[in-house]
Amino acid sequence: MKVKWIIQPPIYMVMLLLLTSCWNSRELNDMAIVTGIGMDKVPNTEEYVVTFQIVNPSATATSVGVSTGQPPITVYTSTDRTLFGALRKTSKKVARQLFFAHTQLLVIGESLAKSGINGIFDVFERSHELRLNSIVIVSRETDASSVLKILLPIESIPALAVVKKNKNTAKLWGENRAISVFELINSITGEGEPVISGVRIFGDLVKGRKKTYLEQSEVEAVISVSGLAVFKEGKLKGWLDGPEARGTLWVQNKIEQTSINIDSEKKQDSIAIDISHSKTKVKVKLREGVPVFHIYIDEEGSVIESQDFVDLSKRKELQKLEVELAKKTKEEVVKSLQAAQSMGCDIFNFGDELKRKDPKAWETVKNQWSDIFAKGELDVHVQVYIRSTGMRLKPFLPNTD
Known part of the structure; x- marks a missing residue:
């Protein structure tokens, strides 16, 4: 009987610890939700220009009220030797901590694609923050940063709009493929070579970044899915159309x-x-x-x-x-x-x-x-x-x- 009373208190203490709240929880108003990531190469260096497309919660709210006049997204750019370094360096510019659970899109700039992409995916497999099911595209005749800065009609979040365009045309027309980071890594490590859907920007890039130009029936800039990027040994070799x-x-x-x-x-x-x-x-x-x-x-x-x-x-x-x-x-x-x-x-x-x-x-x-x-x-x-x-x-x- 004495043994029972000796054992019970430690058991109760352990059970109380299990009932505590999440030790690493984060409040929603402390997070900056990243919907898209863009990666470009700094010319003549080994550094990357990394762009983050972040949602403006007040601008995308559906409740009735006075409009804030803000665009639905804000874009921040940092330069570093690694993607994770640029991620952490962006904390100097953003008031909230970057949150990647809703990242839908990874855009690779054409210049970076030509220099080689095999080294940029290691962090996706190591980090618990980045998503392996994000869709990958290659920006054609422009940089990745420009793609993430264009505002698009119908869908308030541009990164989601690009992902939907890629999936829709892959399903209905058949000249493009929606490929995730996970599938791309498997393709790179296999015996074949990967192909990735490309996107082009048609129209005025400067006007396409402004919310005011969405208030008309014909927008000033459009992102269009365009061709397949062919890679050899991790480098962009050419395009198929x-x-x-x-x-x-x-x-x-x-x-x-x-x-x-x-x-x-x-x-x-x-x-x-x-x-x-x-x-x-x-x-x-x-x-x-x-x-x-x-x-x-x-x-x-x-x-x-x-x-x-x-x-x-x-x-x-x-x-x-x-x-x-x-x-x-x-x-x-x-x-x-x-x-x-x-x-x-x-x-x-x-x-x-x-x-x-x-x-x-x-x-x-x-x-x-x-x-x-x-x-x-x-x-x-x-x-x-x-x-x-x-x-x-x-x-x-x-x-x-």
């Missing part, structure tokens, strides 16, 4: 939806096909030391528009469209491979596939894979099925035959 970009994502099995215009018997690009399903399988084999890339694409779609008379009630007419659609898809895949081979960049992760399927064969080519990849042969098979013709069969356009 249009069919080359979409062909790349076709091979990577990243196409969710897209639209392709195909030819009718009389008019070029007169029939729009909405691709609603696409699945790609890849096999890589070595044949006498030369890699052969076997690509198998299955896709389904619907006729969504016709600018020429085509009797879609006849199965043979649909089959003609299927053949034409398979041809267009194959052309885009071929263009993407040719572009990648000209840059010597395995952006399709063919090396990873060969390593996984045939480790012994991979050991014989891994040290010269860039050169061997550039000499590889392509074998594309596209299977197309047009599932629907929309709300009608025959177009209302008259048959001129």
Whole structure:
């Protein structure tokens, strides 16, 4: 009985400690919420220019009241040898501590991309503050800081607007990819080379930073998703646009939806096909030391528009469209491979596939894979099925035959 009374007090003391509040809690009004981070290179140095896009809580509040007249975000910039150093150095300029739990976007400046990006992601894996699921983009023909300073309509927080644009166009058009920091690190550490969506600024950069220019139907500056940045050994090698970009994502099995215009018997690009399903399988084999890339694409779609008379009630007419659609898809895949081979960049992760399927064969080519990849042969098979013709069969356009 005495032993019981001796043991109980220490147990109660431990239980009381467990019931205490969070020892490292922070009040909301002590935090500056960072929604976007931009990284640029200081010319001729090893330092980074790091930009933080921070939310102005009073300007984004939805409650009824007198407007503060402030922009929805404020941008701060610091220069340091490391990202974390710039983060801490910004405390000299901001009245609140930077808070990264809601950071959605990481923008890499084109100049930094050309000099190399492999070293900037170490802090994301080490620090508990930074998010690995933030979307990464590359600013094209401008710096990352400028992208984060542009105010955009509809979405009050510009960084969120850019992320949504990137995800929407990746899903609906298929020439861009929404890639996170985590996915990018895996791509860098793999046997292939990464591709990252790019953005351009169209319009007046100076006016685009002012809130007053949002008070009109046509804004002065727009951020537009533009192309895929191709990297080799961590450095920006070139850009893919249009069919080359979409062909790349076709091979990577990243196409969710897209639209392709195909030819009718009389008019070029007169029939729009909405691709609603696409699945790609890849096999890589070595044949006498030369890699052969076997690509198998299955896709389904619907006729969504016709600018020429085509009797879609006849199965043979649909089959003609299927053949034409398979041809267009194959052309885009071929263009993407040719572009990648000209840059010597395995952006399709063919090396990873060969390593996984045939480790012994991979050991014989891994040290010269860039050169061997550039000499590889392509074998594309596209299977197309047009599932629907929309709300009608025959177009209302008259048959001129």
